[in-house]
Amino acid sequence: MATKILFVCLGNICRSPAAEGVFLHLLKLKKLSREFEVDSAGTGGWHVGSLPDRRMQKAANNRGIELPSLARKINKNDLINFDLILTMDNENLCSVKALASELDCPPKAKIIPILSFGSNPNLTEVPDPYYGGDMGFERVLDLLEDACDGLLKNYSSNC
Ligand code: 4NP
Numbered sequence: 001m002a003t004k005i006l007f008v009c010l011g012n013i014c015r016s017p018a019a020e021g022v023f024l025h026l027l028k029l030k031k032l033s034r035e036f037e038v039d040s041a042g043t044g045g046w047h048v049g050s051l052p053d054r055r056m057q058k059a060a061n062n063r064g065i066e067l068p069s070l071a072r073k074i075n076k077n078d079l080i081n082f083d084l085i086l087t088m089d090n091e092n093l094c095s096v097k098a099l100a101s102e103l104d105c106p107p108k109a110k111i112i113p114i115l116s117f118g119s120n121p122n123l124t125e126v127p128d129p130y131y132g133g134d135m136g137f138e139r140v141l142d143l144l145e146d147a148c149d150g151l152l153k154n155y156s157s158n159c
Contacts, residue, residue: 003155004037006078007114008096009088011043012071015126015140016088017052019114021060021067023148024139032156039082041074043095048072053130059137063145074099079107086114086151117150118143123157 007019020040027033051057052067062066078085079100087093092111100107107155115123129136 002037003084004082005039005084005086005151005155006074006109007038007040007086007088008043008074008092009040009126010042010044010092010128011047011130012040012044012069012073013047013050013053014056014137015144016040016042017057017067017069018060018065018140019073019088019126019144019148020069021052022144023151024068025065025085026029026148026152030152030156031156032152032158035156035158040045040069041072043074043092043099049127052147054149055134055137056129056140059134059141064139065141068123076103078119079103079109079111082109084155085109085111086117087111088114089128114147114151115143117154118147119150120146 007016009016016038020038023038037038048071050071057067096111
């Protein structure tokens with residue numbers, strides 16, 4: 001059975017679609033796409049239906065990574081359908097846990113920060129790049145490439 005992973009940030013137009021794209025790219029390179037189902041969502045709904053932010057797309061495309069997703073808002077079913085929900089920062093983590101507390105049953109999904117899989121234990125959050133400059137988007141990709149590598153090593157039976 002494929003492991004179902006949902007990446008979550010605030011707007012679902014910068015960090016979580018980038019995480020989705022980085023992980024899908026890695027799976028393709030390693031020929032492990034069949035082992036995972038991958039999606040992303042935001043805790044906020046302002047950008048529902050939008051493509052990722054152009055600055056995020058450009059930075060990812062420069063690394064050979066496509067960002068195929070359209071923004072959507074996380075919902076309670078996600079907590080039951082996914083095996084793993086990976087949040088970008090502490091605010092996202094709190095929001096997803098608050099949503100989980102509204103369920104009648106415990107969530108199936110394990111809810112943890114994506115940087116739990118990063119190589120630097122001192123880093124716990126992927127900074128929100130939305131109101132900053134281009135370097136912020138590069139930083140997001142650096143952190144996500146590192147963490148997705150760790151994620152795959154933890155969850156693939158073939159790595
Ligand atoms: P994201 O970045 O959570 O990484 O998608 C943001 C995108 C949009 C907004 C905030 C953060 N916003 O306030 O519209």
